[in-house]
Amino acid sequence: MQVDPTMQPLQFWAFMIFTILKMVLIFSLYMLVVAYTTLAERKVSAWIQDRHGPNRVGPWGLLQVIADGVKNFLKEETMPGQVNKPLFVLAPAIAFCTAMITWAVIPFGAPMPTPWGRVDLIVADLPIGFLYVIGIASLGVYGIVLAGWSSNNKYALLGGLRASAQMVSYEIAMGMSLVCVLLMSGNVSLPAIVAQQQAGNYNVILISIAAFIFLVSAFAETNRVPFDMPEAESELVAGYHAEYSGMKFSMFFIAEYANVLTASAMFVTLFLGGWDIPFTSWDNSSQYSVVRSLATFAMFAAKLYFFVFFFIWIRWTLPRFRYDQLMSLGWKFMLPLALAYIVIVASAVLGLDASGVARTSGAFAAAMGGINLLLVILIFVIIDRGRLISPAYSRLERERVARLRKVTADRAHLVHGEDR
Amino acid sequence: MTINVKVMERPVGEASYVRATLKGLALTLKHLVDPHRVTIQYPDEKWDLSPRWRGTHRMLTTEDGKAKCVACGLCPTVCPANCIKLVPGEDEEGNRYPLVFEIDEFRCIFCGYCQEVCPEEAIHLGRHYENAEFQRDKFVYDLERLTAQTHPVSELWDPAHPKGE
Numbered sequence: 001m002q003v004d005p006t007m008q009p010l011q012f013w014a015f016m017i018f019t020i021l022k023m024v025l026i027f028s029l030y031m032l033v034v035a036y037t038t039l040a041e042r043k044v045s046a047w048i049q050d051r052h053g054p055n056r057v058g059p060w061g062l063l064q065v066i067a068d069g070v071k072n073f074l075k076e077e078t079m080p081g082q083v084n085k086p087l088f089v090l091a092p093a094i095a096f097c098t099a100m101i102t103w104a105v106i107p108f109g110a111p112m113p114t115p116w117g118r119v120d121l122i123v124a125d126l127p128i129g130f131l132y133v134i135g136i137a138s139l140g141v142y143g144i145v146l147a148g149w150s151s152n153n154k155y156a157l158l159g160g161l162r163a164s165a166q167m168v169s170y171e172i173a174m175g176m177s178l179v180c181v182l183l184m185s186g187n188v189s190l191p192a193i194v195a196q197q198q199a200g201n202y203n204v205i206l207i208s209i210a211a212f213i214f215l216v217s218a219f220a221e222t223n224r225v226p227f228d229m230p231e232a233e234s235e236l237v238a239g240y241h242a243e244y245s246g247m248k249f250s251m252f253f254i255a256e257y258a259n260v261l262t263a264s265a266m267f268v269t270l271f272l273g274g275w276d277i278p279f280t281s282w283d284n285s286s287q288y289s290v291v292r293s294l295a296t297f298a299m300f301a302a303k304l305y306f307f308v309f310f311f312i313w314i315r316w317t318l319p320r321f322r323y324d325q326l327m328s329l330g331w332k333f334m335l336p337l338a339l340a341y342i343v344i345v346a347s348a349v350l351g352l353d354a355s356g357v358a359r360t361s362g363a364f365a366a367a368m369g370g371i372n373l374l375l376v377i378l379i380f381v382i383i384d385r386g387r388l389i390s391p392a393y394s395r396l397e398r399e400r401v402a403r404l405r406k407v408t409a410d411r412a413h414l415v416h417g418e419d420r
Numbered sequence: 421m422t423i424n425v426k427v428m429e430r431p432v433g434e435a436s437y438v439r440a441t442l443k444g445l446a447l448t449l450k451h452l453v454d455p456h457r458v459t460i461q462y463p464d465e466k467w468d469l470s471p472r473w474r475g476t477h478r479m480l481t482t483e484d485g486k487a488k489c490v491a492c493g494l495c496p497t498v499c500p501a502n503c504i505k506l507v508p509g510e511d512e513e514g515n516r517y518p519l520v521f522e523i524d525e526f527r528c529i530f531c532g533y534c535q536e537v538c539p540e541e542a543i544h545l546g547r548h549y550e551n552a553e554f555q556r557d558k559f560v561y562d563l564e565r566l567t568a569q570t571h572p573v574s575e576l577w578d579p580a581h582p583k584g585e
Contacts, residue, residue, distance in 0.1 A: 317444040317448045
């Protein structure tokens with residue numbers, strides 16, 4: 001990030017006050033956006049299915065979220081008799097808090113000048129950046145697992161188990177895709193990653209496959225369709241939150257949408273240049289101004305909301321995976337692909353650096369983009385031919401399939417009642 | 421005993437996930453931007469009812485506000501659901517009139533025979549269907565309530581023009 005030498009960082013007390021201000025502002029804005037994301041989900045799903053969606057409360061149903069909020073606060077909270085009470089109460093809080101605090105490290109705009117110094121538009125500029133996000137996202141699974149276990153209900157327990165297995169599997173692929181980001185930026189701090197992409201070489205062009213892996217893993221991490229195994233209604237009633245009601249259920253609900261927002265924000269920051277406005281270098285100058293901060297914030301919000309829309313769009317398009325397909329996709333396709341891609345990206349970057357191509361130049365983007373295009377064609381045309389999602393019998397050994405076929409053929413006369 | 425397991429061959433070359441996903445996304449996006457909504461926003465918009473729609477009953481009245489019914493007893497006789505209760509009365513001039521005329525809307529099957537059979541064109545079915553109540557006994561419509569209805573009455577089917585209205 002370019003630092004304006006004329007603008008000093010904040011002094012201690014100004015820093016404390018601005019941080020508290022940012023926390024309050026981000027939290028309230030975030031809750032509002034999460035609430036309206038639930039409405040967006042219902043509206044977009046309705047439009048996709050040729051319906052109208054909620055339109056009774058307020059103009060175009062815009063006050064629906066307030067009605068929902070009031071309803072959830074006033075609803076009776078049932079406490080089932082067989083639950084482990086401390087964990088049953090703790091679980092929604094864990095899910096909710098972990099979904100919330102991830103936002104602390106996401107930069108949402110260019111630094112803003114104030115009479116007291118430069119204010120970075122990020123709640124906490126942690127040097128460990130996305131490692132923090134991954135760590136907190138792993139903690140988020142505790143909310144779901146504890147909810148499933150403490151409910152003392154077989155469906156909830158299965159939901160919790162599925163969530164833990166799924167998250168562990170996809171976290172690895174996600175972490176591996178982030179290694180490619182690390183190769184590009186050389187830093188785990190999110191503002192540094194945004195700064196690396198400011199010249200116009202967005203990571204989505206440089207490392208498209210990593211972006212694809214991250215996106216798919218993000219769907220799995222947020223338990224959204226097509227990876228919503230933990231709450232698969234048709235199999236598990238409601239999965240891990242089957243026993244929850246009232247505001248505790250609502251907290252899981254908010255956590256789900258908060259996770260969607262976080263995953264979108266992470267994707268935007270890591271692969272789409274964060275708050276950088278594309279096709280212009282006006283926002284990259286070291287001259288800070290309030291207008292610039294607001295414009296970049298608007299850009300960030302636009303990019304973010306496109307991905308929230310994308311999450312919703314996918315949800316109302318795809319059916320749910322079968323559980324073994326989910327696992328085999330994660331372990332047999334995503335993880336090897338991510339590992340191989342690290343090698344490819346590392347060699348390409350090494351080669352380009354050795355031949356003296358600058359990281360910010362168009363030639364670098366063209367070379368990386370060409371490699372990615374080849375890989376995308378490989379995936380679309382060759383790997384995506386019945387190999388990506390395997391049928392159930394592919395888990396059996398070939399001899400066993402042949403034996404089963406033989407048994408079926410031998411017994412055909414019994415089924416059809418023929419003489420031999 | 422072994423269980424028969426039917427193992428199917430899969431058309432591996434044609435099966436796809438990524439391409440099929442993209443097709444699906446294109447389809448849902450098409451519906452998103454160009455919806456083919458068939459939903460009617462019910463309390464705000466309503467369907468136009470057919471002139472032959474058979475709904476809530478209505479008793480027509482003469483100019484002086486009395487029911488046209490002469491208590492001939494044809495409608496309770498013809499009623500297949502047995503939902504019309506009629507007690508005839510007679511005034512000093514010998515004119516018959518209904519003392520009690522009640523229709524149980526719950527029992528009624530809205531066949532329209534009462535309207536068809538009525539010689540005085542007194543009892544009619546109406547082009548009206550919003551008759552929700554909070555109590556069950558409110559669904560027994562008495563004479564006063566039947567005459568107080570104002571909705572348009574349904575037209576009878578004309579055998580001479582089977583397809584006409």
